[in-house]
Amino acid sequence: MTPSETETRTPEELPAVVTRLFKGVLYVENDEKIWQSLLGLTSQVRDYVSVLGLDLILDESEGYAFLRSREDPDNTLPRLIARRTLTFNVSLLLALLRGRMLEFDTNSSELRLIMTEQEIADMVSVFLPESSNEAKILDRLGADIKKVVELGFLRKLKGQADTYEVARVLKAYVDAQWLEEFDARLADYRATLAGEPLAGASATEEGK
């Protein structure tokens, strides 16, 4: 840092907070110290990241914070935050997990939603095609779960086989807007499916 920069009085903790946010979602329970600094510097952080076309999303009661691209209708800015593409199955898994979290929040007073792989499989299996090869389906589900873990919405618990915590930040990513889009795309898909029936696609009949 050059002397002229220090004279503009960058708060001491700001670089640590901003770079930490650049790296990913910040949780209060994992990074208590940075979190405290963030609470003290919220407006500075907001100002700083807004220069880059980013918004700070800070949910104090849920205990997480992250950066999101500012709404940019004209697409003038190059994207600083990548968009990850998802297959239909992974998208569906995210939506179902979001639904489960909502139920969990309304029905119980616990803080952490913990699910076993079996519970996730039970939740998803209704939506999978009936197949004689169950092992294959479970394998694919395993891959989908891994993808969601990569995205940071599921976290494997240490010391407990096949048990996951659903990250609360999922609420912020899979929001009403995202689900609306999902729903619309699915409706489009069903419309095309009904328009040009596939061989033996009797399942689409009810969609009409």
Added chain:
Amino acid sequence: MDFYAINSLRENHAGWSLLRAQNAPLALAFFMAAFTGPNQRNLGRQQLIDVLDDVLFGLRDAEGEERFPRRAVEYLDDWASDERKWLRKYYVPGEDEPHYDLSAAAEDVIRWVESLRGREFVATQSRLTSIFAVLKQLVQQSETDPEVRLAELRRQRDGIDDEMQRIRDGNIRVMTGPEALDHLQQLTTLAKDLLSDFREVEQNFRKLDRQVREQIATWDGTQGELLESIFGNQQDISSSLQGRTFQGFWDYLMSPQLRTELQDLLHRATRIEALAHTDSLHAVANLHQDWLPAVEQTQATVRQLSQQMRRLLDDKVFLENKRIMQLIRSVESGALGTREAPPSGLFMEIDAPSVDVVLPFERPLYEPSRKVMVDDAVLTADDLDVDADALFSQFFVDKERLRGNIDAVLADAEQATLGDVTAAYPLSQGLAELVAYYQLATESDWATINPEQEQRLSWRLPDGSTREATIEHIIFGRPA
């Protein structure tokens, strides 16, 4: 309570089901060992399993293995399951290990079972005294007529004056040993009751919380009406009857003056001569140390529940939750409709949680190898006491020499057994040399080891004695 109410309790109450359970003695013994005995709550899974293993180990030793065939983990999972509800299982923030606490129903059962054993000494007199004290307080503090209250206070003052006069006359009445014990027992019971109250208060808060949640989930009207109904019914946790009573107790315990007084009294109680030899005195003196964490935990639960409730009632969340529920239902039915032919390829996008900053200089580039400076200066140390023989008795088996021996023998023959080699070049370093030969054989492509056959090799020690080893038959072949 009529027959049906009791019957329904028998069928549905967690406590009663514990009493009826086949392995109730095991469960209760374990609960006492883990929770009520040491006055502990919030135990981690591993810690509980350890305690249960201890209990099981002792029992199996005495009762035989087949009496308790399941593993500790299975018992624990069973007792925490929704059908049993004897233990509450939950996850605390920041830890991946589940935690457990005794449910209030299970604690009631423990206390009841403990009371069955009977007391060695019935605390009658002190009970009567406390009944009088409570009754007096109830009557006096509820009296609204100032004249009556003043008269009562005057009567008390006269009583105190009389007592003081008696003491001045040298007529001091000291509590007898049995009386003191009686009071101590009463005190112990009260203190334990208080601790179990906390657990029950916490459980009641959770029940309250669940009721409000149910109300929110099934609410059809507007949010304003919902709030009105919740606050109208005083179901908000901290304003409930439970909440206010608990808060009262908390304030009481937190008052510095009262705490000093309590500590002082406890301290003085430990010095009462009549009680000097009772174990429970010590427990009572430390009981207030158990209260504080227990109260704090209840307080934390209430705070957490209230906070979550507030979040649930937040208008943005309230509306969004409704919308999200609709959308998820719609997505679910859509996904069911396309179950046999789900969309292939990439379907949706989601923002990555991190900002893409590629740091090319983080990648390792060419780096000229650095010269490592070796500091070979040897510091002279005082090593007079060190027995250096161990160092010098080590020796080195030169494999090249052995390989040379093999080659020399093979120069005259197509193949040679290890016996042939050692016959030509006798073993000089004993077993270590043999092992080195063995190693050479396993590494070489031209040697075979035949485990079916054995060969005996011998060597002579410096003191003249002979040693012999039996090893697998090794044949070295000449490299092609």
